[in-house]
Amino acid sequence: MGARRRLALLALAVALAAAAATTGHAGVTSPYRRKLEATADMPFDADVFRVPPGYNAPQQVHITLGDQTGTAMTVSWVTASELGNGTVRYGPSPDKMEMSAQGTHTRYDYFNYTSGFIHHCTLRNLKHGVKYYYAMGFGHTVRTFSFTAPPKPGPDVPFKFGLIGDLGQTFDSNSTLSHYEANGGDAVLFVGDLSYADAYPLHDNRRWDSWARFVERSVAYQPWIWTAGNHELDYAPEIGETVPFKPFTRRYRTPYRAAGSTEPLWYSVKVASAHIIVLSSYSSYGKYTPQWTWLSDELARVDRKATPWLIVLMHSPWYNSNNYHYMEGETMRVQFESWLVAAKVDIVLAGHVHSYERSRRFSNVAYNIVNGKATPVRDLDAPVYVTIGDGGNIEGIANNFTEPQPSYSAFREASFGHATLEIKNRTHAYYAWHRNHDGAKATADSVWLTNRHHLPTDDSK
Ligand SMILES: *[C@@H]1O[C@H](CO)[C@@H](O)[C@H](O)[C@H]1NC(C)=O
Ligand SMILES: *[C@@H]1O[C@H](CO)[C@@H](O)[C@H](O)[C@H]1NC(C)=O
Ligand SMILES: *[C@@H]1O[C@H](CO)[C@@H](O)[C@H](O)[C@H]1NC(C)=O
Ligand SMILES: *[C@@H]1O[C@H](CO)[C@@H](O)[C@H](O)[C@H]1NC(C)=O
Ligand SMILES: *[C@@H]1O[C@H](CO)[C@@H](O)[C@H](O)[C@H]1NC(C)=O
Ligand SMILES: [Fe+2]
Numbered sequence: 001m002g003a004r005r006r007l008a009l010l011a012l013a014v015a016l017a018a019a020a021a022t023t024g025h026a027g028v029t030s031p032y033r034r035k036l037e038a039t040a041d042m043p044f045d046a047d048v049f050r051v052p053p054g055y056n057a058p059q060q061v062h063i064t065l066g067d068q069t070g071t072a073m074t075v076s077w078v079t080a081s082e083l084g085n086g087t088v089r090y091g092p093s094p095d096k097m098e099m100s101a102q103g104t105h106t107r108y109d110y111f112n113y114t115s116g117f118i119h120h121c122t123l124r125n126l127k128h129g130v131k132y133y134y135a136m137g138f139g140h141t142v143r144t145f146s147f148t149a150p151p152k153p154g155p156d157v158p159f160k161f162g163l164i165g166d167l168g169q170t171f172d173s174n175s176t177l178s179h180y181e182a183n184g185g186d187a188v189l190f191v192g193d194l195s196y197a198d199a200y201p202l203h204d205n206r207r208w209d210s211w212a213r214f215v216e217r218s219v220a221y222q223p224w225i226w227t228a229g230n231h232e233l234d235y236a237p238e239i240g241e242t243v244p245f246k247p248f249t250r251r252y253r254t255p256y257r258a259a260g261s262t263e264p265l266w267y268s269v270k271v272a273s274a275h276i277i278v279l280s281s282y283s284s285y286g287k288y289t290p291q292w293t294w295l296s297d298e299l300a301r302v303d304r305k306a307t308p309w310l311i312v313l314m315h316s317p318w319y320n321s322n323n324y325h326y327m328e329g330e331t332m333r334v335q336f337e338s339w340l341v342a343a344k345v346d347i348v349l350a351g352h353v354h355s356y357e358r359s360r361r362f363s364n365v366a367y368n369i370v371n372g373k374a375t376p377v378r379d380l381d382a383p384v385y386v387t388i389g390d391g392g393n394i395e396g397i398a399n400n401f402t403e404p405q406p407s408y409s410a411f412r413e414a415s416f417g418h419a420t421l422e423i424k425n426r427t428h429a430y431y432a433w434h435r436n437h438d439g440a441k442a443t444a445d446s447v448w449l450t451n452r453h454h455l456p457t458d459d460s461k
Pocket of ligand 3: 042046047048174
């Protein structure tokens with residue numbers, strides 16, 4: 001390229017950048033680039049994977065809501081040597097755990113792996129907002145943990161969610177979890193792809209165990225709301241494993257029955273001022289299927305006066321301007337986007353793509369098979385779409401964005417991190433994304449969201 005041509009192109013680029021800055025419509029593709037190589041998984045003997053001391057000690061302890069609002073909490077754990085005692089004792093003080101519940105247990109085989117004894121026990125009759133201590137492992141090694149039951153749902157109940165996806169168990173995953181802990185949320189909305197055990201030969205299920213030991217330090221103390229990702233499928237007919245989601249559904253429970261669902265992979269919960277709908281990208285969602293029917297009924301049950309914020313979780317994003325997993329979410333978008341726009345969903349969270357992206361309020365629902373109107377347009381009824389698949393797993397960063405940045409994309413960056421969503425009241429919520437490179441406290445992208453039902457202003461500026 002000649003020097004004059006280069007200069008002309010440079011001038012053009014400067015002019016375009018200036019035009020973009022003045023019109024304010026151009027999205028930001030952040031220039032920051034994290035190192036591109038995938039970091040290794042933490043080795044089995046890493047501190048975060050340590051088996052707790054004591055004979056048959058409960059390990060991999062995790063909690064999630066046991067009903068729709070958190071007056072029940074399901075506690076899960078694994079015992080390795082023998083079944084042990086399935087009782088959980090609980091109560092408002094560590095020396096007064098006078099309530100108790102009896103759990104159930106399961107085991108599963110996966111090729112030549114046999115799981116430990118997987119216990120699930122739902123603690124009921126909890127009071128909203130009260131701190132509870134709970135203990136299990138009676139007869140062998142007793143371990144005690146605590147959590148605070150979520151506040152009673154209502155229109156102006158502040159609550160802080162952590163948003164994490166595609167976590168895995170690398171050194172980067174450990175940074176992501178550490179930064180989330182430092183930022184201090186009350187519960188995690190997890191958008192799928194937990195352990196990445198399937199990255200190993202024979203889907204080495206010992207990596208499901210190590211992952212659960214790794215995240216115990218957070219999820220034993222606050223509920224994580226689970227979404228199924230493609231790495232939960234563990235569908236491997238070549239080794240005779242043909243039951244999709246086998247390890248995931250044996251190990252992780254969701255309160256789907258309380259939500260009127262017939263499958264654990266799609267359900268809803270109501271936490272503080274939010275109604276949260278979880279969808280499964282890897283289950284059928286065509287017309288008349290169980291997920292389609294359930295979502296149709298569920299959207300009719302949403303009461304924005306009681307729970308103003310409507311949040312939808314899924315794994316595969318609908319608005320993704322990254323060449324990785326490009327348009328994989330398209331069929332589900334075509335099926336459901338018009339419903340979410342009509343319902344004025346506030347925010348849609350997805351993972352899957354290992355980078356970060358936030359959209360403006362756009363929709364693409366005018367198209368039908370004869371009119372050709374297939375371009376996304378500004379739409380204040382539409383949700384903000386966030387892709388938060390940047391938890392830091394072994395597959396590395398997705399650093400190849402489409403060019404130019406589409407108009408619906410407000411901010412995108414190929415770095416690892418997590419986000420937080422702080423609901424303040426019925427009209428305002430503060431959303432912030434934290435890249436791991438900057439430590440926990442710095443915010444790389446943030447926005448005040450206004451509620452689509454109670455204050456549907458243009459909040460994208
Ligand atoms: C299990 O532990 C509970 C609580 O300490 C106790 O009441 C119960 O008897 C134990 N069950 C068995 C079978 O040991
Ligand atoms: C399962 O099979 C693999 C491959 O043959 C082998 O490396 C591994 O040790 C086996 N695991 C068990 C628990 O037998
Ligand atoms: C993971 O992070 C925790 C908390 O920051 C730290 O104590 C631990 O040593 C880290 N482990 C590894 C293997 O990096
Ligand atoms: C980015 O993705 C495009 C479209 O898939 C592909 O043609 C291109 O080679 C990719 N670039 C890099 C650097 O991987
Ligand atoms: C809701 O929260 C926002 C942000 O903190 C605040 O500016 C606003 O005044 C609050 N609204 C009411 C009615 O308190
Ligand atoms: Fe994924």
